[in-house]
Structures are given as structure tokens and as C-alpha cells.
Amino acid sequence: MAVIRDFAFQGAQMLLVLLLSPLLTGFVRKVKARLLRRQGPPLLQPYRDLIRLMRKDVVLADNASWLFRVIPYFIFAATWIAASLVPTFQSGLLFSWSADLIAIIAVLGSARFFLALAGLDVGTSFGGIGSSREVMIASLAEPAMLMIVFTLALIAGSTQLSTMAAFMNSPEVGLRVSLGLGLIALIIVAIAENARIPVDNPATHLELTMVHEAMVLEYSGRHLALIELAAALKLLVYLSLIACLFAPWGMSPPTAEPRLLIIGVAAYVAKLAVGGVLLAVFETAIAKMRVFRVPGFLGAALMLALLATLLRFVSRSF
Amino acid sequence: MHGITFDIAHLLAGSLVVMSFVQLYQDRLSALINVFAAHALVLALSVAWQAFVQEAPHLYITAVIALVFKAIVIPVALRRIIVRLGIHREIETVVGVGPAMLLGIGLVALSMVVMLRVTADADPLAREDLAFALSVVLLGLLMMVTRRNAVSQVIGFMSLENGLVLAATGAKGMPLVVEISVAFSVLIAFIVIGIFLFRIRERFDTVDMQAMDRFRGEKR
Amino acid sequence: MVVYALYTVAALLVLSPIAVALGVAPRGASAATSLVYGACLIVTLVLGAVALLSLLKYSDTISATALPLGLPWLGAHFRIDALAAFFLVVINLGGAAASLFALGYGRHEETPQRVLPFYPAYLAAMNLVVMADDAFSFLVSWEFMSLTSWALVIANHRLAENRRAGFVYLLMASFGTLALLLAFGLLAGSGGNYAFDAIRAAQPSAGITALVLILVLIGAGSKAGLVPLHAWLPLAHPAAPSHISALMSGVMTKVAVYGFLRIVFDLLGPPDWWWSMPVLALGGITAVMGVLYALMQRDIKRVLAYSTIENIGIIFVALGLALAFKAEGLAFAGALALTAGLFHVFNHSLFKSLLFFGAGSVLNATGTRDMEQLGGLIHRMPQTAFVFLAGCVAISALPPLNGFVSEWLTFQAILLSPQLPSWGLKLIVPAAGALLALSAALAAACFVRAFGITFLGRARSPAASTAQETDSSSLAAMYILAALCLLAGILPGLFIDALAPVVQSLSGGRMPPQGTAEWLSIVPIAESRSSYNGLLVFVFMIVSGATAAFAIHRLASDKVRRGPAWGCGYPAAGPLTQYSADSFAQPIRRVFGTVVFRAREIGEMPPPGSTASARLTVEVRDLIWNALYAPIAVGIAFGAEQLNHLQFLTIRRYLSLVFAALVLLLLALAIWP
């Protein structure tokens, strides 16, 4: 019985993130538009786009290989797994221990690995520019992320997200310097990973500034839809990560009690909303960087995270 | 042994050293050869004296060899060579006479210091003799390295060898002395013939070592 | 146990003269090829099985024997304990794979008689190193290994660069061997107790152990390719035939790691805390430098060689951690770190061999190793592309393949290190961790580049556009290795348990048994703390990807149309317009290379009106070579030049030398008291 319930919850989370992610994207777009005094697309526009894309035929470049056609599904699968393993409304889900935070980061990493390959497959200068910049950004963002993980793991004494969330919820986490540094670094990394302004602009199609869009330029139809969905999921993953690590309030423990569950879901949605608004505000407030100023930006994150780790090593009290 | 014999042996050995110095002083080949003849003569005398003192008749043979071979045959041969080569008036030294003498004095001093460390119970005659012999040997070597001409190098080598014979004869009751001196004479004969050969076969237009080094196996 | 192993090694050694004989015989070459590689395949399989058996079943029993060879009063001692057994498994697995691969690949060899005699001897030597139980047989096998591999490196001796590679390799190898020789000289003392038992029993002083540690780092490190002693590796490994390259990179560097483990963990006695400092520092630097070098290369085999250096760095970081934990008496944490290191040893031997095989197949098919000449091979050689991709994913430490697991374990070990009391470690361990993370990310970039430029895109040369898929036995070898990579990735628990006796013997502790954990996931410490389940992740990926594909094809469209790629309106987008290896590396070169390699891009624009084409030249400097090796070469040349004058003196000058020596000695006597 319990097993079935656990399965149910796990499945519920998987569906939840899958359904929620386009909404989040739409929400951010909407808020940005409002901030720019524009009407903006309706909240549900992403769903419509996805469905339309699904229906369209795929137009493949002449020398696209089998890999090019497999990759979208893989990317989607990987991102979806990552999203379903991050505690959202309830901690300690059935499979949450099958991959700890490091593993989740790595799963996202493999998604990126294949996306970069996809950029190279057709053999246009466009794809190349995109993937070469993507790996450059990743080569700084990933270590930064790992350092953040180290910091948090050293504070919580675990890399298991549920445990960490529980610990963060508990009183003995005071305000810590290392936590603050970690949070800033995590935000920077999240922005870079999701190709948001100031690192990349999801809305642009200007060659010199594109990174993510350049890689997927050759994709169309259902493939494109999957990649878009994966991108949306990734944004959701990072927001939920920040939420679960730095604001685990209201998350329900592994239980079936309806009240707690409802609170958990509500709290989660609220957190996402807040995160989305903050992201939108940030994006409208700041301007896109030149590509070769990005390393400095991410380098700062790496340094902050490393500093935080060092502090943790030197003394438990930081 | 009583004083007088000792003093004579001492005197002869010492004069051998002096002769070596005179050799160093000579820069003309012909003169050098003359001095070497004298050098050999003194050696012969001192060997003979040792033979007399030690009642060792076989040493007289060595003395005779020294006299006949080194004081007469070799000088004559060498003079013929240098006359044929037309280098009898040649003046050649690498180091000037003055520095050479200074070096020589330094070497004599060195050999004295080294030898006089020997505990005195080894009989004084042997001890002094060795000191002189060592200086003669070193002076001979000095001669070899400060002269560029093969003939004068041979002469240097022979005076070195004289020093050896001096030491050998001074070593009381040492066996094989005669054989050794004979062997050395053979060696020297080889050298002289070698120079002579080179001349006759017209392989080397001069016996100057530098000329010979032109035929070095591995050119720069 | 060890006796059987020695029999098999003897069988390998016997193969060499046979190969010589066949090679001499007219048209015996092809027969020799199949015979030698076939026999090597069987023998290595047998030996590997023996080793595996003794590792799994008789791990507690140590079997040793002594032959009346080697040093007469000592004899040649051989011994198989858990550590040796594990490395025997690694060596012979790699050897078997290489032999299988070479059954097909070796047919393309122009001069087989220069490869076949040395190949079995090389395998034998590596096995003997691991089995040796006294300093002399250890060093004999060690240097014999270098010698045979040198012969294999210059198998294609007509290329001047190969001869140079062989020269540098042999010189560095002998340098390392001499360092180890000095280390053993210290351990054995002037009495000459070279047997490992005697060395174990001895209690060397702190100064001695420090010196030995440094010497071993030099000796084993130069063989393994620790920066800055790595210079020979990227020259020698690519020069050899590809199956040899695979053995050198995948296996021989591991033998070097074995040497380090054997001496430092086993013979040298209980460690001090500071031992781990140089190991950690060198490991971290090596990891990052190696992968950065790899990113700058065009030659694909050279990329792989440099990435070997990177992985050696990772291994040494893990070993350094293990050393630190052992020194502080944290047996359990030490066991975790050591397991991580050994597991990475195993994993790297798998995927590096796989990748070198792939590179070899490409080299055979296209005749070039220059990535700028390749491209689009995924269409011509789909199977090779597939296995090579698997290798790339594995080596980039991405789940669900095996590379990730060992790196994950290493990170877990790092997360335990705040328990270490000493301050130096508190500072250097996180730094090493950061370098490790950096190298992992850069490795992914490096292999996106390696695979993407070589196999994806459009062919950059006629050779690449007409390449043919490689032969079946080569493919078989690669598929087997790829399958093993996956297996080790999704069922790591089994391998970790197999490693337990080795770890037990070296670090005094062991990880909790993983086989019993539910759902076959691995739990290094406690489930609440960290756990990873490769199997589930893998299954999830397959299932969700498949369901997505199924659903979309069913509910939405499944039609595909082909069209030209979008060239931004530029009509003649030839293959040269696509990204090249250098241009792909450009962003990273700008970020890291400007510091590490003084990388510069010089663009020359033709003057207005001139029809000359603009030029962009990239210059990358190998600072380590310039700073360390070039001066040595110059110094030796200078010394040789100066001393050479002594060959051309006149006789008189030589005499003066003698004279000077005489006077000098006499003076010495004069002043001697």
C-alpha cells in the first residue's frame, strides 16, 4: 500500500513539474512584458506553442545524422528526471535517493553535452558558435555549481536534497556567511545555465549574441518542442533548487496527510511565482553582456563559491 | 755508511737536478742536446757510484748503458735528425724561460715537501735520493709540456727517465734495475726511430706536434 | 595462484621469438599477426581470469613464490595479493581488448615484424611489474616495460618525429627508473635487503621516508604522466600503433599508479599527514593542465594522450586524499577515497582503451589523425561513431556511465575531509576539489570537441568523405569495452565490493558492502547522507525518453522532411565554413589559454584594395616545456660543445693535463695531514 502511495507521489511530482514548467516560462514572459508596459503574450502561450510545434513536420538538414534526431528526446528525458528528483512540494520521495544533488547536476550536464553535440551535427558555423560558447560557459558554471554543492553539503552534512532541505528547515541553520555567498553564486549560475539575460538572451536571434538559440537553430517541429520544454523544465529545476535549499518552508515531510500536502503545493507554487517575478525584474533591470565578459561574471560566482567552501573547511561556524 | 760516500752520492744526485734546470734554461735544440748528454753523463756517474757503494756490480751495466746509449748514441742521432730537418737553430718554447724556471723551482720544492714527510728511519740516502729523483722526474715532465718540438720533448722524456733510473739505483738492492733500464732504452729508441720514420716517410713535413695534429681522426 | 600466472607470462615471453621467426619467414607476416594476437588474447584472458578469481574468492590468501633468477643471493620473488590481483585484472583486460582489436587492426600494419615480437613481451613485462616482490625484479620488469614500449613507439621509425618521441620517452623512462632505483637504494640500505618483506619490516627514519616519497613521486609520476614530468607522454603515446597507444595510455599509466601505491601505501609504512600535500597539489594541477592541453590539440590521438594526463591527475587526487585520511587514522574515509581512486583506475583503463581503438579505426579509415581533416564520419562509420560517443560520455564523467561514478565517489571523499585536523590540508583539499570540478567540466568540453569535430558535421577532406567502417573484430573489442563502461556505470556496487579487499589491505578500512543496498544503489556512508543509483537513472532516461517519443509519434506527427541547412543566406557554405577544432577551442583558449599558454591570435588584414586573403594565426606556447625541458637540452648541448674541445688538443696539451693532475695530487699529499 505504502509503496503504491509513494509511487503515486513520485508520479504526481513528475506530472506537476512537467505541467508547471511552461506556465512558469509564460509567467516570466508576461511579467517582463508588463514591466516594459507591454501587453505580452497570454500566460498559456507556451502550451500553445508546444502543441503547435508538436503537430508540425520536422524539417531535417540534409546531413543531419541519427544522433541529431535522438538528442531531443534524450535532453528532454534527462531534464525531466532532474526535475522529478528535486523535492518540490514534498521531501523524501520514492526515488529521491537514487540521485543526490551532485548526480542531478551531472544529469543536467549530460543533457548539455548532447545539446552541444547537436549544435555541431549539421555542420553550420551557427551551431558551432553556439556549442563552443555553451561549453565555455559550462566550463565555468559547472565547477561553480559543484563548489556551491560542497558548501551546502558541508553545512547540511549531506548531498541528499531531502536531508539538506530538512536541515535547512531546522532551527540550527543560523545566518551564515557561506550560505549567503553560496546563494549569490547559485543565482548567477542559474541565470547562466538557463541562458537568461545578462548571459544570453532567449528572445534574440542576433548571431553575435546567441548561445542557446544558435545551437538549436536547426531544430524544428516536435524536436524543437521537446527542447523548448526541456529548457522550461530546466528553469523550473533551478528555481525549485533555490527554493528547496534556501527556502524549504512549508515543504511537506514524507507523509500522506492532505493538509500538509496542500500547504506544500501552495507554498511551492508561491515560491515559483516569487522566483519568476524576481527573475523578470532582474532581467529587465540589466543589459546583456558581451560574450567575453561572461567568463568574468561566472568567474565571480566560482570564486564566491570557492570562498564559501574554504570558509566551511576552515571553521564550522562560518 | 759514513759521511763522505753519502755526500758524494748526494752531490751527484743534486747536480742531476741542476742539469735538469740547465735543460729548462736552454731554448736552442743543439744546445739542449749537449746539455742532455751532460745530464746522462752525471746520471752514469751517480749510478756507478751507487754500484760502488752498494757493492752491486750489476749496476755498472746500467751505468754503462746510460753512458754509451744516452750520453753518446742518442745525442748523435738526435743531432743528425735536427740537422736533416734543419731545425738545429730553432728557438721554440711555449712558456718563456723565466716562468719555466720558476715553475721548476716550485716543483722541486713540492717534491722536497712530499718526500721529506717520509719517516726518517728509511735510510737518509734513499730519502734524499728519492727527493732528487722526484724533482728530476717532474722537471722532465715540465720540459715535455713546455716545449713544442718533438725532439725537445723526447729529451724531456729521457731526462724524466734518468730520474727514474736514479731512483731505481738509489733503492738499495732493488732487483730488475738493469732490465728496467734496458727496457727504457728500448722505449726511447722506439721514440727516436718514430720521429726518424715520420721524417723519412715524409708523412709529416715537420716534427712539430701541431703539424701532426692536422691529421687528427675527427676534424672539428 | 602466482605459479599459474607465471606460466602464462612465460607463454607470452615465448611468443616473442616465435614472432621473430615468423616475421623473418617470407610472407609469414599475416600468419604471425593472427597467431601472436590470437595467442595473446587467450593468454591474457586466462591470466585475467586467474587474477579475477584470486581477487574475488581467495582475496585473503597471498600466494608467493621465488625463482632462482635475478639477484643470485636473493632470487626473483613473485607474489599476488589483492592489490596485485586487481591490477592484473586491469592489465589483462586491457591486453585482451587490445589483442582482439589488433586481430583486425594489426592487418593494416606496414611493418608487423617491428611490432609483433615486442607486443607479447610488453604485456609480459607489465604483468611482471605487478607480480614482482623484490626491488630488483620490480625494476627489471619496470624498465623492460619501458624498453619494449619504446621499441613499439618507434615501430614506424621512418618518421623523424617518432624517433624523437621514442628518444624523449626512453630518456624520461630511464630517469624515472633511476629515481625509483635510488628510492629502493634508500629503503634497502647498503646491506641490500631488496626483498619487499625485508623493506616492509624495516623502519626507515623520517628523513629517509620523505626522500623516498619524493623519489617515488618522480619515478612513478614520470611514468604516469604527472605534470611537469608528462612531456614524453603526448609524444610517445600517439606515435605507437593505436592498440599500443591504448595499452600505454589505458594500462601502463596504471602500472605506474600501482608502483606508487605499492611503495607509498605498502612498503613505506605509516604515512605522515604532509605526504598527501604534494600528491594532492600535483594531482589537481595535473588534472587541469592535462585537459587544457588536450583542448588545444588538433591531433586526435594527442587529445586522448593529454586527457590521460588529466585522468591520472584525478586518480592522484583521490590517492592523496586516501593518504591524508590514512595518516589521520580515518580508516573509513581513507577506504572511500582509495576506492574512488582504484575504481577510476579501472574505469579509465576501459574508456581510454575504447577511445584509442576508435581513434585507430578512424586513422585506418582516413589515414590522418588531424581533426581538421576529418568530420562527418558518423555517416561513414556509424558503429565506430556510436562506441566512440559512449567512450566520450564515459570519460566526461556523465551519468549513467562509469566515469561519473568514480568522480562522484571522489567528491564524496572530499566532502569528508573537513574532519582532517591539519591546517595545510584544510586549505589544499578544497582547492584540489575545485581543480577537480574544473577539470571535469573542461573534459566535457574537450570531448564535445573531439567527437563533434571528428564524427559530426561535414567531411573536411576527401579521405574523410570516402572512409569505410572498420572491421568486425575491432568493432567487437570496442563494443565489449563500451558495454563494460555501461555495466560499471549502472551497477557500480559490484565493482566497489570487488575492490573491498584491496582497499582493506592498503588503508585498513573498507566501505560498507554495496551489493546488499536496496535497488542496487551505492551508499558510501549512509543513505541520508548521499547515494546514487546508476541503474535507476539509466532506466528512467530510457523509459521517459521512449515514452516521450512514443507519445509524440502517436499523438502528434512523426513525419520528417529533408532540406538544406540554414546558412544565414550565405550561398556557398562549403565544409570549410563549419566550425573547426581550433575555432571550437577559441572561447576556452581566450578564457584559460591566455594565462596558461600565453595564447595569442594575430590577425593580418590585407591592405585595402589588395586581393590577398586575410590571415589569422594562433600561437600557443608550451610554457612547461620552455621552462623546464628546453633549458636542460640547451645545457647539455652547451656542456657537450664545451667539453668537445678536449677532443682536439695537441699531444703537448694532453701531457699538460696529466702533468697538472700529477702536481695537483702531489700538492694534495703535501697539505694532507
Place this chain on the structure above:
Amino acid sequence: MTMDALSGVLLIPALSACLLAALPGYRLTARLNVLAAFLTFATAVSLFVVEPKSGPYLLVDDLNKVFIVLTTFVSFTTSAFSASYIGHEIEIGRLKPGYVRFYHAMYQVLMFAMNLALVANNIGLMWVAIEIATLTTVLMVGIYRTHEALEAAWKYFILGSVGIALALFGTILIYMAARPVIGEGLNAMVWTVLVTHAAAFDPALLNVAFVFLLLGYGTKVGLAPLHAWLPDAHAEGPTPISAVLSGLLLNVALYALLRFKMLLALNPVALAPGPLMVAMGLISCVFAAFMLYRRRDIKRMFAYSSIEHMGIIVFAFGMGGPLANFAGLLHMTMHSLTKSAIFFAVGHIAQVKGTQKIADMGGLTVTHPVLGWGLVLGVVAIAGLPPLGIFMSEFLVVSSTFSRQPWLVIILVFGILIALGGLFMQLNKVAFGEPVGPTGPVEASYVPMFAHLAIVFMAGIYLPPALVTGFQNVAKLLG
């Protein structure tokens, strides 16, 4: 003197020398030469079976038995090699038949001299023998009568003579030191007597004597800076003589040096001979190693490598101690075998290519696989790589002395490494790469070369216990 094995090793060469001087025709004489050398070798081996008692002039003990057997063996194989070599030299007219008679006679004289030097129980006799050996080799080095050959012979002659002179002076000094203790006459020059009384000798005299002996016999050993004659003599003489020089004559001089070292070591007050030898050994090793790089003549290069190895050996004996001495002996044996094998190979190569210039030979492993790989094997051995014998000896030298004198051993290791670099740099040119120069067949037997290499290879893996115990006894003897 009764007719025993001891006088055999002396008489056989002496008689055959006279015989060969009389006989014409090189084929016959060459065969006779081989036969004589073999008989000598056989008699030398018999020394192990029945050890003749040593008299006032001749002596047999563990030390010189090793040397004698080694000498006779290598001279036997070399004579076999020289038979084919000289044949070829006559065919191409490089050597006039007239000289061959002289050559073979001299060869036997040389054998006689070396054996005499080894068995002499009298320091004066030993000195005479070494002088004879020098003179004969001088004559053989100059046998080609080319500018270079004569110049090399002349250089060898002059430097050798000076060396001899110095050695003689040292010998006289030893006598002077012995006389007060032992009394005048023959006994004061007899080894067995000297050794028993050495403790009582005057230390100062012994010191001076050793300096002269070290320089005198050191010239023969080819220690830097007294080495100058060695490379040219090796390069310009006929190759069999190069092999004998490197493989044997150097050892004989070394043997003399060792004897006197023992003498000094027995005297408590006299200066320790070790440090001097160690210093000269290190200088020779490092210096020769550097000299390898600029060589253009292959024989001269290997001559320098001989200097390097002599340096290592002298270093080992200088360090002393049972292990180091054992290593020194082993190294000496292995070096003799390997180096002569290399010279055999080089001789064939030079005959095929018609030159000794390294630049004019290349890609040997392509054109002459057997010869080329033979050379590679030889160089691998001489560079001290396993599984060949020299690795074992170098292992023992380095590992047994490092804990005693770390810095000196590091210098030695440096020299070994430099030498390895030089050797393989040259080997790359000769054995690998594109073939250069004529590629005619080799009409000569590889047997001597590979016989040596086989022994060296076996010794690297397995040393027969008898040999080991013999060496160990000698090592003890040397202290």
C-alpha cells in the same frame, strides 16, 4: 718452473707468436691464431680445476683467475672475429698481406703480455708486462699506416710511455717502502710477501707511490683526464684491436690498480685510496657521457662509452664494500663482453658501409636486420637497460652506495643518464630512419657477437652460483 696450467697461459701465446711470425698466408695464420687463443682459454679454465701453487714470480688467486679467464675468453672470440675481419680487409686492400703475419704475431704477443701482467706475482714483472702490452698495441694501432692511424699511434705511444714512467716510479717507491720492513732483494717486490707486511710500511711513501701508480696505470685504464690516447687508438686501429683494447687491456691496467689499492687498504695510517678512485671515476663517467653527443666516428663514440664505464667500475671499487666490489667485478665482466660485441658489430658495419662516419650509415635495421638489431641490442645492454647484465651491476652499484654517499651517487646517476641520452641519440641515426650508404651483404660470421650478447643476456637474468661465489670471494679479498 714446472709445466702447469699457469705457465701454459704464458707459453702457448709466446710460442704461437714465434710460430705465426714465421708462417706466411693469412688464412692459415688466422686459423692458427684462433686455435692458439682457444688453447690458452682452455688452459685458463683448467686453472679452476687444479690451482697451481704460486711461486715468487707467478701467482694464482681468486682475483686474477677471474681476470685471466675473462681475458682469454674474449681474446679467443676476438681472434675468431678477426679472422673474418682481416680477410675482408685484405680483399679490399686496406691491409697489405705482409702486415698480416706481423699482425697475428703481435696479437699473440699481446695475449702473452696481458696474461703475464695478470699472473705476475712481482710488481716489477707486472710493470714490464704492461709495458710490453702497450708497445704491441701501439704497433697494431698504427698498422694501417694512414695519417690518422700514425697520429693516433704516436699519441698513444707518448702518453703511454709517460704513464709507464709514472707507474715505474710508483713501483720503485713501493719497493722503498717495503725494503725497511721486508729487507732488500726480490721479496720486497713479491705480492704475497708485500700483502702480509703492508701494515708496517711507511704510510707517506705508500701515499706518494699510490698517486704515481694511480696516474700511471690510470692512463692505461683511460680515466679522464688521462684518457686522451684511448678514443683515437680505438678509432684508428683495426676493429679487433679496438675490441681487445676496450674489453681487455683496460681491465688489465685496472687489475694492477686494484692490487695496489688492496696494498694501501691494508695500511691503517696511509690515506684511503677509495676517495681518489671515486673522484676520478665520477669525472671520467660524466665527462665521457658528455663527449658522446658530438661524435661523428662511431668507433670513437663507443671508445668514449668505454671511458664512461671504466669510470663507473672505478667508482664502484673506490666505494668498496662487498656489494659494491661485487658490482664492480660484474660490471667489468659485462662491459668487456658487451663492448667487444659492439665492436664486432661496428666492424661489420664499417666494412659494409666502407666508412666509420655516423652520418654515412643509417637505417641499418632496414638494410641489415640482423646486424642492426644486434647493434641495438648491444647499445641497449651498454646503456644499462634490462634484462641484460649491465643493468644488474648498475643496479647494485647505485643502490648499494646511495645510502652511503647520496650526492656522489646522484652525480653518477646523472652521468649514466647523460650517457644513455648520447648513445640513443646516435643509435637513432645509425639503426633507424631512412637507409643511408651502401647496402651490400655482410660476409662475416655473427657468431662471436651474438655469443657475447647471449652471455650478457643470460647474466642479466641468471648468474650461475659458482660464478657468484667466486665473485663474492674476490669482493671480500678487495675489502
